[in-house]
Amino acid sequence: MAETHEEIDCYTELYWADRMEAILEEEEAVEDAERRKRGSGGELKKKRRTTAGVGSSKKEDDNEDPVEESGNEDGAAAESIRQAKSDLARKKKALNAKIARFEGMKKTVEGRKTMTQEDVAAAAVYRAKGEEAHRNKDRKGELAAVIEWIATGDPEAIRISDQWMAENVEDMKLEPKDPTDWAAVQAKDYREFWESLRAGPPISVSWEDITLVQPMRYTDEKPPLHLYPMRTLQVFSVKVAAINEELGWPLGVFGVVAARDSLDKNRNIIFHRERDNCQIIDSENRYLTLTGPTRAVVVVDPVYLEVDLRVKGRTESEDRALSYLGVNCRETGCSESYMFKCVETSKLSTVELTLGDMAESVEATISVKVVDEEWPEGFGGLISARTASISDMEIKLLAFDKLPVAADGTIQLSRRVVSVEARGMLRVSVMPNCLDDRTVEGVSIAFKAREASRSMQMLEVCSCKLEVTIAWSLVTDMV
Structure with a gap:
């Protein structure tokens, strides 16, 4: 097969x-x-x-x-x-x-x-x-x-x-x-x-099928001997860089941005919004709020990035196709990680994807939990991650006005999977911002990458103690 x-x-x-x-x-x-x-x-x-x-x-x-x-x-x-x-x-x-x-x-x-x-x-x-x-x-x-x-x-x-x-x-x-x-x-x-x-026997899969491969495959399980750190694709941001004058700001955007790699060819969701939950973007803030990828994106065969975005109209019949694109990302053979951009123009818009080619990398799944006190009332904030190899590029994990916390204290991050060079470092930062414009300093902690197991550190923000855990895993090029 x-x-x-x-x-x-x-x-x-x-x-x-x-x-x-x-x-x-x-x-x-x-x-x-x-x-x-x-x-x-x-x-x-x-x-x-x-x-x-x-x-x-x-x-x-x-x-x-x-x-x-x-x-x-x-x-x-x-x-x-x-x-x-x-x-x-x-x-x-x-x-x-x-x-x-x-x-x-x-x-x-x-x-x-x-x-x-x-x-x-x-x-x-x-x-x-x-x-x-x-x-x-x-x-x-x-x-x-x-x-x-x-x-x-x-x-x-x-x-x-x-x-x-x-x-x-x-x-x-x-x-x-x-x-x-x-x-x-x-x-x-x-x-x-x-x-x-x-989409037929013996394969029988649908274009809309979502990847079944989960993150943390080898966090607690011994990986096969043939596995080693490998090249992956980091997704930093997706931006609607320009629009046709016939549209005009602001826009209610819904649809899908997804990656397809060699593991199962199915959608690894990066952005997904239904029509009744569209994201409003304007000329000042053109970035989509990303929710993925849900696992590391493997770059062995070409990675196909699917962009299928629509603009919400007053009725469904008035919806417009904002951007319908397919972008291929191939292995470059470069020995070091680097950032690059894919800028693609369609009939009504230009979309800018900011990506990272991560050499010899592992998968890091991030979780943050409130373990003591509460997040201060009236404070929003940003939880983000950076890798030492591309330290000037921020990966937004959660931007919030009110911290979304589950009953057990776990913070519900928008996205949580990033790629880190196997011999590199991952830095997680929490930057509070007071809605009354009071200045509050942020905090950050650094983790040395591993090929398996977990790393955990504590940090304190405005008297609220947070537990940051990284689940490390090697990735595979086959299911």
């Missing part, structure tokens, strides 16, 4: 690359057309300048400079497209090599099996089902039939299924596209292709 999952991932990425290649071809054609349109006038001006030689006036030179600048811009745009196409070509070559390896493995297995009469009869049934599904463009039904057909050992199954796969990819390229919002088109394509390959 692991090989089936990996092969599906390869086909998904290959389709994505094919689609991007088609977009680049269109952009290149547009650039060429515009260059030809401007070409004759530009060449004429350049000839006049050459003819004028050293005797040309400064005024003439000034008038002609923009033509050369335009030429430089054209060259830069063309070079950018060429470089992107070159990168895609290398990626497709690698993906095709992996797919060829899988095909070889399937043929080896197929060659070992001798078909019985029951297999021959079953192959005919599943082939017929697959053909009908393919004609009707029922990709889920087609995938289900193909998997059963291949299992019969029919040598035709692999050849025909590969042919259908190629035809499906070509059909997707011809589907109607919204030229004003390529980001949404690509995200929609990725989802449709993902569902056509996964």
Whole structure:
């Protein structure tokens, strides 16, 4: 089954690359057309300048400079497209090599099996089902039939299924596209292709399924010998950096931001709000209040970040799609952790994701509990975390006007899982703020990272004693 999952991932990425290649071809054609349109006038001006030689006036030179600048811009745009196409070509070559390896493995297995009469009869049934599904463009039904057909050992199954796969990819390229919002088109394509390959037997998962992998897997349990600190993705913030003028501030935002990694391909929720519990953001505060990830995000295969945000209207029919994006984050191979930003623009907004590439890291699950006295009346505050490797970036765990405390004293943090370098430090801070504008100093404590077990320290804020506990765990790249 692991090989089936990996092969599906390869086909998904290959389709994505094919689609991007088609977009680049269109952009290149547009650039060429515009260059030809401007070409004759530009060449004429350049000839006049050459003819004028050293005797040309400064005024003439000034008038002609923009033509050369335009030429430089054209060259830069063309070079950018060429470089992107070159990168895609290398990626497709690698993906095709992996797919060829899988095909070889399937043929080896197929060659070992001798078909019985029951297999021959079953192959005919599943082939017929697959053909009908393919004609009707029922990709889920087609995938289900193909998997059963291949299992019969029919040598035709692999050849025909590969042919259908190629035809499906070509059909997707011809589907109607919204030229004003390529980001949404690509995200929609990725989802449709993902569902056509996964949302059917034997996998039977839904796009909306949430990851079942929990944090603290090896906090109290001895981890397997093959596990070691590994690369993970830190999520610092998600910001609606800009909006189309037709929207206007403030906005009631709801929807999902989630990460999908190699563990189970399901949503690891970073932000999730229903329509009746939307977050109000304005021009002064454009950051979403994050609630995740719920476990460490593993960067082995590319991590897919899904952004599906909507703006609440007066009625549901007046709701607007604020941002529909898909962002791929890949392993860089860098030996040190660093912060980076993904800025993606769609039809109505620009979303900025501030992320951290955490090298050789472990998972830290944070809990804070009131153990003595009460949080002072009239005080709000902020509970946050920082890692020593990217110390200037704050991870907000809870911002509050009134401290949310359970019956046992546990503070209900908005988010609690962060990644920390295995040989690094984690600092947890509590910053109170008086609603009457009185200045009160915050406190912080530092923890040395571990690969398992727990760390606990006490801190005191405004006579309120808090117990901060960190549950450490290694993370895994497979379920």
